Amino acid sequence: MTTCGELARFLMAYLDRELPEEQRASFEQHLKACPPCVIYLKTYEATIRLCKKSCAEDARLPGAVPEALVQAILKARRATK
Amino acid sequence: MNPLPSSPAEDQSLIAALKAGEEHAYEQLVRRFGGWLLGVARRLVHGEQEAQDALQDAFLSAFKAIDRFQGDASLATWLHRITVNAALMRLRHRRRRPETLFEDLSSGDGARQDPNYPPVNWSESAEVAAERAETREFVRAMIDELPDTYRTVLVLRDIEEYDTAETAKELGITPNAVKIRLHRARQALRDRIDRRLRAFDPEARP
Structure with missing residues:
Protein backbone atom coordinates (compact mmCIF):
# COMPACT_ATOMS: atom_id res chain seq x y z
CA MET A 1 0.00 0.00 0.00
CA THR A 2 1.34 3.43 -0.98
CA THR A 3 2.15 5.75 1.93
CA CYS A 4 1.62 9.55 1.95
CA GLY A 5 5.37 10.05 1.61
CA GLU A 6 5.55 7.73 -1.40
CA LEU A 7 2.59 9.51 -2.94
CA ALA A 8 4.41 12.82 -2.70
CA ARG A 9 7.57 11.28 -4.16
CA PHE A 10 5.91 9.56 -7.11
CA LEU A 11 3.24 12.15 -7.85
CA MET A 12 4.84 13.43 -11.03
CA ALA A 13 5.41 9.93 -12.38
CA TYR A 14 1.75 9.22 -11.63
CA LEU A 15 0.54 12.33 -13.45
CA ASP A 16 2.85 11.56 -16.39
CA ARG A 17 1.44 8.00 -16.46
CA GLU A 18 4.87 6.54 -15.95
CA LEU A 19 4.09 4.33 -12.93
CA PRO A 20 3.98 0.58 -13.48
CA GLU A 21 0.42 -0.74 -13.42
CA GLU A 22 0.67 -2.32 -9.97
CA GLN A 23 2.12 0.81 -8.38
CA ARG A 24 -0.47 2.94 -10.13
CA ALA A 25 -3.29 0.82 -8.71
CA SER A 26 -1.82 1.08 -5.22
CA PHE A 27 -1.42 4.86 -5.67
CA GLU A 28 -5.08 5.21 -6.65
CA GLN A 29 -6.17 3.06 -3.76
CA HIS A 30 -4.30 5.39 -1.44
CA LEU A 31 -5.96 8.43 -3.00
CA LYS A 32 -9.41 6.94 -2.39
CA ALA A 33 -8.63 6.56 1.30
CA CYS A 34 -6.65 9.77 1.91
CA PRO A 35 -8.40 13.11 1.27
CA PRO A 36 -5.30 15.18 2.26
CA CYS A 37 -3.31 13.46 -0.50
CA VAL A 38 -6.08 14.23 -3.00
CA ILE A 39 -5.78 17.88 -2.00
CA TYR A 40 -2.00 17.71 -2.29
CA LEU A 41 -2.35 16.32 -5.81
CA LYS A 42 -4.86 19.02 -6.81
CA THR A 43 -2.75 21.85 -5.43
CA TYR A 44 0.35 20.39 -7.12
CA GLU A 45 -1.46 20.53 -10.47
CA ALA A 46 -2.77 24.02 -9.67
CA THR A 47 0.83 25.11 -9.02
CA ILE A 48 1.83 24.11 -12.55
CA ARG A 49 -1.09 26.07 -14.01
CA LEU A 50 -0.28 29.08 -11.82
CA CYS A 51 3.36 29.06 -12.99
CA LYS A 52 2.28 29.01 -16.64
CA LYS A 53 -0.23 31.81 -16.14
CA SER A 54 2.14 33.95 -14.12
CA CYS A 55 4.86 33.75 -16.75
CA ALA A 56 2.57 33.89 -19.78
CA GLU A 57 1.35 37.33 -18.93
CA ASP A 58 4.64 38.70 -17.79
CA ALA A 59 4.50 42.21 -16.39
CA ARG A 60 8.19 42.54 -17.20
CA LEU A 61 7.40 42.04 -20.87
CA PRO A 62 6.68 45.32 -22.53
CA GLY A 63 5.95 43.48 -25.78
CA ALA A 64 8.45 45.19 -28.02
CA VAL A 65 12.21 45.03 -27.81
CA PRO A 66 13.69 48.34 -26.52
CA GLU A 67 14.80 50.58 -29.39
CA ALA A 68 18.31 51.00 -27.99
CA LEU A 69 18.70 47.23 -27.99
CA VAL A 70 17.52 46.92 -31.60
CA GLN A 71 20.15 49.45 -32.61
CA ALA A 72 22.86 47.77 -30.48
CA ILE A 73 22.14 44.39 -32.12
CA LEU A 74 22.23 45.83 -35.64
CA LYS A 75 25.42 47.73 -34.86
CA ALA A 76 27.06 44.58 -33.46
CA ARG A 77 26.07 42.69 -36.60
CA ARG A 78 27.70 45.28 -38.85
CA ALA A 79 30.83 45.13 -36.69
CA THR A 80 31.12 41.35 -36.89
CA LYS A 81 30.23 40.69 -40.52
CA MET B 1 6.67 27.78 -25.78
CA ARG B 94 28.44 34.30 -14.83
CA ARG B 95 29.53 34.10 -11.22
CA ARG B 96 27.11 32.06 -9.19
CA ARG B 97 24.88 34.22 -7.07
CA PRO B 98 24.24 33.21 -3.49
CA GLU B 99 21.18 31.02 -3.55
CA THR B 100 18.30 31.07 -1.14
CA LEU B 101 18.27 27.91 0.85
CA PHE B 102 15.43 25.74 -0.32
CA GLU B 103 15.86 23.01 2.25
CA ASP B 104 12.76 21.26 0.94
CA LEU B 105 14.39 20.67 -2.46
CA SER B 106 16.61 17.98 -1.02
CA SER B 107 13.89 15.36 -0.66
CA GLY B 108 10.77 14.41 -2.52
CA ASP B 109 8.56 14.27 0.55
CA GLY B 110 7.27 17.83 0.40
CA ALA B 111 3.83 17.00 1.71
CA ARG B 112 4.98 15.24 4.84
CA GLN B 113 7.47 17.91 5.81
CA ASP B 114 4.97 20.71 5.46
CA PRO B 115 3.96 21.90 8.93
CA ASN B 116 0.61 22.89 7.37
CA TYR B 117 -0.16 19.30 6.50
CA PRO B 118 -2.93 18.27 5.92
CA PRO B 119 -3.18 20.71 3.06
CA VAL B 120 -5.99 23.10 2.28
CA ASN B 121 -7.55 22.79 -1.14
CA TRP B 122 -6.85 26.13 -2.83
CA SER B 123 -6.69 24.64 -6.33
CA GLU B 124 -9.88 26.41 -7.37
CA SER B 125 -9.21 29.69 -5.56
CA ALA B 126 -5.81 29.70 -7.31
CA GLU B 127 -7.63 30.24 -10.60
CA VAL B 128 -9.18 33.39 -9.12
CA ALA B 129 -5.91 34.42 -7.48
CA ALA B 130 -4.12 34.10 -10.83
CA GLU B 131 -6.26 36.94 -12.13
CA ARG B 132 -4.55 39.27 -9.65
CA ALA B 133 -1.32 40.89 -10.78
CA GLU B 134 0.22 40.59 -7.30
CA THR B 135 -0.30 36.82 -7.28
CA ARG B 136 1.42 36.47 -10.64
CA GLU B 137 4.21 38.73 -9.43
CA PHE B 138 4.57 36.61 -6.28
CA VAL B 139 4.77 33.38 -8.30
CA ARG B 140 7.39 34.86 -10.63
CA ALA B 141 9.41 36.00 -7.61
CA MET B 142 9.23 32.49 -6.13
CA ILE B 143 10.41 30.99 -9.43
CA ASP B 144 13.28 33.52 -9.56
CA GLU B 145 14.36 32.47 -6.07
CA LEU B 146 14.76 28.81 -6.98
CA PRO B 147 18.38 27.70 -7.33
CA ASP B 148 19.39 27.85 -11.02
CA THR B 149 19.72 24.08 -11.32
CA TYR B 150 16.03 23.71 -10.47
CA ARG B 151 14.74 26.92 -11.99
CA THR B 152 16.14 26.22 -15.46
CA VAL B 153 14.46 22.81 -15.50
CA LEU B 154 11.13 24.26 -14.36
CA VAL B 155 11.26 27.11 -16.90
CA LEU B 156 12.17 24.85 -19.81
CA ARG B 157 9.66 22.11 -18.97
CA ASP B 158 6.65 23.93 -17.55
CA ILE B 159 6.87 27.34 -19.20
CA GLU B 160 8.76 26.93 -22.47
CA GLU B 161 7.15 23.48 -22.80
CA TYR B 162 10.22 21.50 -23.79
CA ASP B 163 9.87 17.77 -23.22
CA THR B 164 12.08 15.85 -20.78
CA ALA B 165 14.55 14.67 -23.44
CA GLU B 166 14.95 18.17 -24.96
CA THR B 167 15.43 19.71 -21.51
CA ALA B 168 18.03 17.09 -20.58
CA LYS B 169 19.94 17.69 -23.80
CA GLU B 170 19.83 21.46 -23.42
CA LEU B 171 21.09 21.35 -19.83
CA GLY B 172 23.54 18.47 -20.27
CA ILE B 173 21.92 16.34 -17.56
CA THR B 174 20.14 13.00 -17.60
CA PRO B 175 16.38 12.73 -18.24
CA ASN B 176 16.06 11.27 -14.75
CA ALA B 177 17.75 14.32 -13.23
CA VAL B 178 15.30 16.51 -15.15
CA LYS B 179 12.37 14.62 -13.66
CA ILE B 180 13.71 14.75 -10.11
CA ARG B 181 14.52 18.46 -10.25
CA LEU B 182 11.23 19.36 -11.90
CA HIS B 183 9.21 17.49 -9.30
CA ARG B 184 11.12 19.03 -6.39
CA ALA B 185 10.90 22.51 -7.86
CA ARG B 186 7.14 22.14 -8.29
CA GLN B 187 6.79 20.84 -4.74
CA ALA B 188 8.83 23.71 -3.31
CA LEU B 189 6.70 26.21 -5.22
CA ARG B 190 3.51 24.45 -4.17
CA ASP B 191 4.49 24.79 -0.52
CA ARG B 192 5.26 28.50 -0.90
CA ILE B 193 2.06 29.21 -2.80
CA ASP B 194 0.20 27.22 -0.17
CA ARG B 195 1.53 29.45 2.61
CA ARG B 196 0.78 32.57 0.60
CA LEU B 197 -2.79 31.62 -0.25
CA ARG B 198 -3.52 30.57 3.32
CA ALA B 199 -2.28 33.90 4.58
CA PHE B 200 -4.12 36.07 2.08
CA ASP B 201 -7.27 34.16 1.33
CA PRO B 202 -9.54 33.78 4.37
CA GLU B 203 -11.52 31.10 2.54
CA ALA B 204 -8.39 29.05 2.12
CA ARG B 205 -7.83 28.86 5.86
CA PRO B 206 -8.62 25.53 7.47
Missing part, protein backbone atom coordinates in the same frame (compact mmCIF):
# COMPACT_ATOMS: atom_id res chain seq x y z
CA ASN B 2 4.36 30.73 -26.13
CA PRO B 3 2.95 30.79 -29.64
CA LEU B 4 3.94 33.78 -31.69
CA PRO B 5 1.68 34.82 -34.52
CA SER B 6 3.62 34.35 -37.71
CA SER B 7 2.66 32.92 -41.09
CA PRO B 8 4.85 30.47 -43.02
CA ALA B 9 4.65 32.75 -46.08
CA GLU B 10 5.97 35.74 -44.09
CA ASP B 11 8.71 33.51 -42.68
CA GLN B 12 9.73 32.33 -46.14
CA SER B 13 10.15 35.80 -47.57
CA LEU B 14 12.03 37.00 -44.49
CA ILE B 15 14.38 33.99 -44.59
CA ALA B 16 15.03 34.54 -48.30
CA ALA B 17 15.86 38.21 -47.63
CA LEU B 18 18.18 37.24 -44.75
CA LYS B 19 19.97 34.66 -46.87
CA ALA B 20 20.39 37.29 -49.56
CA GLY B 21 21.97 39.56 -46.95
CA GLU B 22 19.39 42.32 -47.33
CA GLU B 23 20.04 44.92 -44.65
CA HIS B 24 16.38 45.61 -43.81
CA ALA B 25 15.71 41.91 -43.16
CA TYR B 26 17.96 41.84 -40.07
CA GLU B 27 16.08 44.73 -38.55
CA GLN B 28 12.76 43.15 -39.43
CA LEU B 29 13.79 39.90 -37.75
CA VAL B 30 14.82 41.70 -34.54
CA ARG B 31 11.65 43.78 -34.42
CA ARG B 32 9.34 40.89 -35.16
CA PHE B 33 10.76 38.36 -32.71
CA GLY B 34 12.82 40.46 -30.29
CA GLY B 35 10.15 41.31 -27.72
CA TRP B 36 8.96 37.75 -27.44
CA LEU B 37 12.49 36.33 -27.26
CA LEU B 38 13.50 38.91 -24.67
CA GLY B 39 10.75 37.43 -22.49
CA VAL B 40 12.31 33.98 -22.93
CA ALA B 41 15.76 35.30 -21.97
CA ARG B 42 14.35 37.15 -18.94
CA ARG B 43 12.91 33.93 -17.56
CA LEU B 44 16.29 32.21 -17.75
CA VAL B 45 18.93 34.74 -16.72
CA HIS B 46 18.99 37.17 -13.83
CA GLY B 47 18.53 40.85 -14.46
CA GLU B 48 17.48 42.98 -17.39
CA GLN B 49 21.00 43.72 -18.66
CA GLU B 50 21.89 40.05 -18.76
CA ALA B 51 18.66 39.27 -20.62
CA GLN B 52 19.36 41.96 -23.22
CA ASP B 53 22.94 40.72 -23.63
CA ALA B 54 21.64 37.16 -24.10
CA LEU B 55 19.22 38.40 -26.74
CA GLN B 56 22.02 40.15 -28.59
CA ASP B 57 24.14 36.97 -28.47
CA ALA B 58 21.16 35.03 -29.80
CA PHE B 59 20.51 37.31 -32.76
CA LEU B 60 24.20 37.43 -33.70
CA SER B 61 24.27 33.61 -33.66
CA ALA B 62 21.08 33.49 -35.73
CA PHE B 63 22.46 35.93 -38.33
CA LYS B 64 25.58 33.76 -38.67
CA ALA B 65 23.60 30.53 -38.91
CA ILE B 66 20.82 31.68 -41.21
CA ASP B 67 22.46 30.10 -44.26
CA ARG B 68 22.20 26.74 -42.56
CA PHE B 69 18.53 27.22 -41.63
CA GLN B 70 16.75 24.33 -43.33
CA GLY B 71 13.19 25.11 -42.42
CA ASP B 72 12.66 21.81 -40.53
CA ALA B 73 11.26 23.88 -37.67
CA SER B 74 9.47 27.23 -37.90
CA LEU B 75 11.54 30.39 -37.76
CA ALA B 76 10.04 31.11 -34.31
CA THR B 77 11.01 27.67 -32.97
CA TRP B 78 14.52 27.98 -34.40
CA LEU B 79 15.04 31.42 -32.84
CA HIS B 80 13.55 30.25 -29.56
CA ARG B 81 16.14 27.47 -29.31
CA ILE B 82 18.99 29.78 -30.15
CA THR B 83 17.82 32.21 -27.46
CA VAL B 84 17.52 29.47 -24.83
CA ASN B 85 21.07 28.38 -25.71
CA ALA B 86 22.42 31.90 -25.49
CA ALA B 87 20.69 32.51 -22.15
CA LEU B 88 21.92 29.22 -20.66
CA MET B 89 25.44 30.02 -21.86
CA ARG B 90 25.29 33.37 -20.02
CA LEU B 91 23.94 31.67 -16.94
CA ARG B 92 26.80 29.15 -16.93
CA HIS B 93 29.50 31.74 -17.35
Whole structure:
Protein backbone atom coordinates (compact mmCIF):
# COMPACT_ATOMS: atom_id res chain seq x y z
CA MET A 1 0.00 0.00 0.00
CA THR A 2 1.34 3.43 -0.98
CA THR A 3 2.15 5.75 1.93
CA CYS A 4 1.62 9.55 1.95
CA GLY A 5 5.37 10.05 1.61
CA GLU A 6 5.55 7.73 -1.40
CA LEU A 7 2.59 9.51 -2.94
CA ALA A 8 4.41 12.82 -2.70
CA ARG A 9 7.57 11.28 -4.16
CA PHE A 10 5.91 9.56 -7.11
CA LEU A 11 3.24 12.15 -7.85
CA MET A 12 4.84 13.43 -11.03
CA ALA A 13 5.41 9.93 -12.38
CA TYR A 14 1.75 9.22 -11.63
CA LEU A 15 0.54 12.33 -13.45
CA ASP A 16 2.85 11.56 -16.39
CA ARG A 17 1.44 8.00 -16.46
CA GLU A 18 4.87 6.54 -15.95
CA LEU A 19 4.09 4.33 -12.93
CA PRO A 20 3.98 0.58 -13.48
CA GLU A 21 0.42 -0.74 -13.42
CA GLU A 22 0.67 -2.32 -9.97
CA GLN A 23 2.12 0.81 -8.38
CA ARG A 24 -0.47 2.94 -10.13
CA ALA A 25 -3.29 0.82 -8.71
CA SER A 26 -1.82 1.08 -5.22
CA PHE A 27 -1.42 4.86 -5.67
CA GLU A 28 -5.08 5.21 -6.65
CA GLN A 29 -6.17 3.06 -3.76
CA HIS A 30 -4.30 5.39 -1.44
CA LEU A 31 -5.96 8.43 -3.00
CA LYS A 32 -9.41 6.94 -2.39
CA ALA A 33 -8.63 6.56 1.30
CA CYS A 34 -6.65 9.77 1.91
CA PRO A 35 -8.40 13.11 1.27
CA PRO A 36 -5.30 15.18 2.26
CA CYS A 37 -3.31 13.46 -0.50
CA VAL A 38 -6.08 14.23 -3.00
CA ILE A 39 -5.78 17.88 -2.00
CA TYR A 40 -2.00 17.71 -2.29
CA LEU A 41 -2.35 16.32 -5.81
CA LYS A 42 -4.86 19.02 -6.81
CA THR A 43 -2.75 21.85 -5.43
CA TYR A 44 0.35 20.39 -7.12
CA GLU A 45 -1.46 20.53 -10.47
CA ALA A 46 -2.77 24.02 -9.67
CA THR A 47 0.83 25.11 -9.02
CA ILE A 48 1.83 24.11 -12.55
CA ARG A 49 -1.09 26.07 -14.01
CA LEU A 50 -0.28 29.08 -11.82
CA CYS A 51 3.36 29.06 -12.99
CA LYS A 52 2.28 29.01 -16.64
CA LYS A 53 -0.23 31.81 -16.14
CA SER A 54 2.14 33.95 -14.12
CA CYS A 55 4.86 33.75 -16.75
CA ALA A 56 2.57 33.89 -19.78
CA GLU A 57 1.35 37.33 -18.93
CA ASP A 58 4.64 38.70 -17.79
CA ALA A 59 4.50 42.21 -16.39
CA ARG A 60 8.19 42.54 -17.20
CA LEU A 61 7.40 42.04 -20.87
CA PRO A 62 6.68 45.32 -22.53
CA GLY A 63 5.95 43.48 -25.78
CA ALA A 64 8.45 45.19 -28.02
CA VAL A 65 12.21 45.03 -27.81
CA PRO A 66 13.69 48.34 -26.52
CA GLU A 67 14.80 50.58 -29.39
CA ALA A 68 18.31 51.00 -27.99
CA LEU A 69 18.70 47.23 -27.99
CA VAL A 70 17.52 46.92 -31.60
CA GLN A 71 20.15 49.45 -32.61
CA ALA A 72 22.86 47.77 -30.48
CA ILE A 73 22.14 44.39 -32.12
CA LEU A 74 22.23 45.83 -35.64
CA LYS A 75 25.42 47.73 -34.86
CA ALA A 76 27.06 44.58 -33.46
CA ARG A 77 26.07 42.69 -36.60
CA ARG A 78 27.70 45.28 -38.85
CA ALA A 79 30.83 45.13 -36.69
CA THR A 80 31.12 41.35 -36.89
CA LYS A 81 30.23 40.69 -40.52
CA MET B 1 6.67 27.78 -25.78
CA ASN B 2 4.36 30.73 -26.13
CA PRO B 3 2.95 30.79 -29.64
CA LEU B 4 3.94 33.78 -31.69
CA PRO B 5 1.68 34.82 -34.52
CA SER B 6 3.62 34.35 -37.71
CA SER B 7 2.66 32.92 -41.09
CA PRO B 8 4.85 30.47 -43.02
CA ALA B 9 4.65 32.75 -46.08
CA GLU B 10 5.97 35.74 -44.09
CA ASP B 11 8.71 33.51 -42.68
CA GLN B 12 9.73 32.33 -46.14
CA SER B 13 10.15 35.80 -47.57
CA LEU B 14 12.03 37.00 -44.49
CA ILE B 15 14.38 33.99 -44.59
CA ALA B 16 15.03 34.54 -48.30
CA ALA B 17 15.86 38.21 -47.63
CA LEU B 18 18.18 37.24 -44.75
CA LYS B 19 19.97 34.66 -46.87
CA ALA B 20 20.39 37.29 -49.56
CA GLY B 21 21.97 39.56 -46.95
CA GLU B 22 19.39 42.32 -47.33
CA GLU B 23 20.04 44.92 -44.65
CA HIS B 24 16.38 45.61 -43.81
CA ALA B 25 15.71 41.91 -43.16
CA TYR B 26 17.96 41.84 -40.07
CA GLU B 27 16.08 44.73 -38.55
CA GLN B 28 12.76 43.15 -39.43
CA LEU B 29 13.79 39.90 -37.75
CA VAL B 30 14.82 41.70 -34.54
CA ARG B 31 11.65 43.78 -34.42
CA ARG B 32 9.34 40.89 -35.16
CA PHE B 33 10.76 38.36 -32.71
CA GLY B 34 12.82 40.46 -30.29
CA GLY B 35 10.15 41.31 -27.72
CA TRP B 36 8.96 37.75 -27.44
CA LEU B 37 12.49 36.33 -27.26
CA LEU B 38 13.50 38.91 -24.67
CA GLY B 39 10.75 37.43 -22.49
CA VAL B 40 12.31 33.98 -22.93
CA ALA B 41 15.76 35.30 -21.97
CA ARG B 42 14.35 37.15 -18.94
CA ARG B 43 12.91 33.93 -17.56
CA LEU B 44 16.29 32.21 -17.75
CA VAL B 45 18.93 34.74 -16.72
CA HIS B 46 18.99 37.17 -13.83
CA GLY B 47 18.53 40.85 -14.46
CA GLU B 48 17.48 42.98 -17.39
CA GLN B 49 21.00 43.72 -18.66
CA GLU B 50 21.89 40.05 -18.76
CA ALA B 51 18.66 39.27 -20.62
CA GLN B 52 19.36 41.96 -23.22
CA ASP B 53 22.94 40.72 -23.63
CA ALA B 54 21.64 37.16 -24.10
CA LEU B 55 19.22 38.40 -26.74
CA GLN B 56 22.02 40.15 -28.59
CA ASP B 57 24.14 36.97 -28.47
CA ALA B 58 21.16 35.03 -29.80
CA PHE B 59 20.51 37.31 -32.76
CA LEU B 60 24.20 37.43 -33.70
CA SER B 61 24.27 33.61 -33.66
CA ALA B 62 21.08 33.49 -35.73
CA PHE B 63 22.46 35.93 -38.33
CA LYS B 64 25.58 33.76 -38.67
CA ALA B 65 23.60 30.53 -38.91
CA ILE B 66 20.82 31.68 -41.21
CA ASP B 67 22.46 30.10 -44.26
CA ARG B 68 22.20 26.74 -42.56
CA PHE B 69 18.53 27.22 -41.63
CA GLN B 70 16.75 24.33 -43.33
CA GLY B 71 13.19 25.11 -42.42
CA ASP B 72 12.66 21.81 -40.53
CA ALA B 73 11.26 23.88 -37.67
CA SER B 74 9.47 27.23 -37.90
CA LEU B 75 11.54 30.39 -37.76
CA ALA B 76 10.04 31.11 -34.31
CA THR B 77 11.01 27.67 -32.97
CA TRP B 78 14.52 27.98 -34.40
CA LEU B 79 15.04 31.42 -32.84
CA HIS B 80 13.55 30.25 -29.56
CA ARG B 81 16.14 27.47 -29.31
CA ILE B 82 18.99 29.78 -30.15
CA THR B 83 17.82 32.21 -27.46
CA VAL B 84 17.52 29.47 -24.83
CA ASN B 85 21.07 28.38 -25.71
CA ALA B 86 22.42 31.90 -25.49
CA ALA B 87 20.69 32.51 -22.15
CA LEU B 88 21.92 29.22 -20.66
CA MET B 89 25.44 30.02 -21.86
CA ARG B 90 25.29 33.37 -20.02
CA LEU B 91 23.94 31.67 -16.94
CA ARG B 92 26.80 29.15 -16.93
CA HIS B 93 29.50 31.74 -17.35
CA ARG B 94 28.44 34.30 -14.83
CA ARG B 95 29.53 34.10 -11.22
CA ARG B 96 27.11 32.06 -9.19
CA ARG B 97 24.88 34.22 -7.07
CA PRO B 98 24.24 33.21 -3.49
CA GLU B 99 21.18 31.02 -3.55
CA THR B 100 18.30 31.07 -1.14
CA LEU B 101 18.27 27.91 0.85
CA PHE B 102 15.43 25.74 -0.32
CA GLU B 103 15.86 23.01 2.25
CA ASP B 104 12.76 21.26 0.94
CA LEU B 105 14.39 20.67 -2.46
CA SER B 106 16.61 17.98 -1.02
CA SER B 107 13.89 15.36 -0.66
CA GLY B 108 10.77 14.41 -2.52
CA ASP B 109 8.56 14.27 0.55
CA GLY B 110 7.27 17.83 0.40
CA ALA B 111 3.83 17.00 1.71
CA ARG B 112 4.98 15.24 4.84
CA GLN B 113 7.47 17.91 5.81
CA ASP B 114 4.97 20.71 5.46
CA PRO B 115 3.96 21.90 8.93
CA ASN B 116 0.61 22.89 7.37
CA TYR B 117 -0.16 19.30 6.50
CA PRO B 118 -2.93 18.27 5.92
CA PRO B 119 -3.18 20.71 3.06
CA VAL B 120 -5.99 23.10 2.28
CA ASN B 121 -7.55 22.79 -1.14
CA TRP B 122 -6.85 26.13 -2.83
CA SER B 123 -6.69 24.64 -6.33
CA GLU B 124 -9.88 26.41 -7.37
CA SER B 125 -9.21 29.69 -5.56
CA ALA B 126 -5.81 29.70 -7.31
CA GLU B 127 -7.63 30.24 -10.60
CA VAL B 128 -9.18 33.39 -9.12
CA ALA B 129 -5.91 34.42 -7.48
CA ALA B 130 -4.12 34.10 -10.83
CA GLU B 131 -6.26 36.94 -12.13
CA ARG B 132 -4.55 39.27 -9.65
CA ALA B 133 -1.32 40.89 -10.78
CA GLU B 134 0.22 40.59 -7.30
CA THR B 135 -0.30 36.82 -7.28
CA ARG B 136 1.42 36.47 -10.64
CA GLU B 137 4.21 38.73 -9.43
CA PHE B 138 4.57 36.61 -6.28
CA VAL B 139 4.77 33.38 -8.30
CA ARG B 140 7.39 34.86 -10.63
CA ALA B 141 9.41 36.00 -7.61
CA MET B 142 9.23 32.49 -6.13
CA ILE B 143 10.41 30.99 -9.43
CA ASP B 144 13.28 33.52 -9.56
CA GLU B 145 14.36 32.47 -6.07
CA LEU B 146 14.76 28.81 -6.98
CA PRO B 147 18.38 27.70 -7.33
CA ASP B 148 19.39 27.85 -11.02
CA THR B 149 19.72 24.08 -11.32
CA TYR B 150 16.03 23.71 -10.47
CA ARG B 151 14.74 26.92 -11.99
CA THR B 152 16.14 26.22 -15.46
CA VAL B 153 14.46 22.81 -15.50
CA LEU B 154 11.13 24.26 -14.36
CA VAL B 155 11.26 27.11 -16.90
CA LEU B 156 12.17 24.85 -19.81
CA ARG B 157 9.66 22.11 -18.97
CA ASP B 158 6.65 23.93 -17.55
CA ILE B 159 6.87 27.34 -19.20
CA GLU B 160 8.76 26.93 -22.47
CA GLU B 161 7.15 23.48 -22.80
CA TYR B 162 10.22 21.50 -23.79
CA ASP B 163 9.87 17.77 -23.22
CA THR B 164 12.08 15.85 -20.78
CA ALA B 165 14.55 14.67 -23.44
CA GLU B 166 14.95 18.17 -24.96
CA THR B 167 15.43 19.71 -21.51
CA ALA B 168 18.03 17.09 -20.58
CA LYS B 169 19.94 17.69 -23.80
CA GLU B 170 19.83 21.46 -23.42
CA LEU B 171 21.09 21.35 -19.83
CA GLY B 172 23.54 18.47 -20.27
CA ILE B 173 21.92 16.34 -17.56
CA THR B 174 20.14 13.00 -17.60
CA PRO B 175 16.38 12.73 -18.24
CA ASN B 176 16.06 11.27 -14.75
CA ALA B 177 17.75 14.32 -13.23
CA VAL B 178 15.30 16.51 -15.15
CA LYS B 179 12.37 14.62 -13.66
CA ILE B 180 13.71 14.75 -10.11
CA ARG B 181 14.52 18.46 -10.25
CA LEU B 182 11.23 19.36 -11.90
CA HIS B 183 9.21 17.49 -9.30
CA ARG B 184 11.12 19.03 -6.39
CA ALA B 185 10.90 22.51 -7.86
CA ARG B 186 7.14 22.14 -8.29
CA GLN B 187 6.79 20.84 -4.74
CA ALA B 188 8.83 23.71 -3.31
CA LEU B 189 6.70 26.21 -5.22
CA ARG B 190 3.51 24.45 -4.17
CA ASP B 191 4.49 24.79 -0.52
CA ARG B 192 5.26 28.50 -0.90
CA ILE B 193 2.06 29.21 -2.80
CA ASP B 194 0.20 27.22 -0.17
CA ARG B 195 1.53 29.45 2.61
CA ARG B 196 0.78 32.57 0.60
CA LEU B 197 -2.79 31.62 -0.25
CA ARG B 198 -3.52 30.57 3.32
CA ALA B 199 -2.28 33.90 4.58
CA PHE B 200 -4.12 36.07 2.08
CA ASP B 201 -7.27 34.16 1.33
CA PRO B 202 -9.54 33.78 4.37
CA GLU B 203 -11.52 31.10 2.54
CA ALA B 204 -8.39 29.05 2.12
CA ARG B 205 -7.83 28.86 5.86
CA PRO B 206 -8.62 25.53 7.47
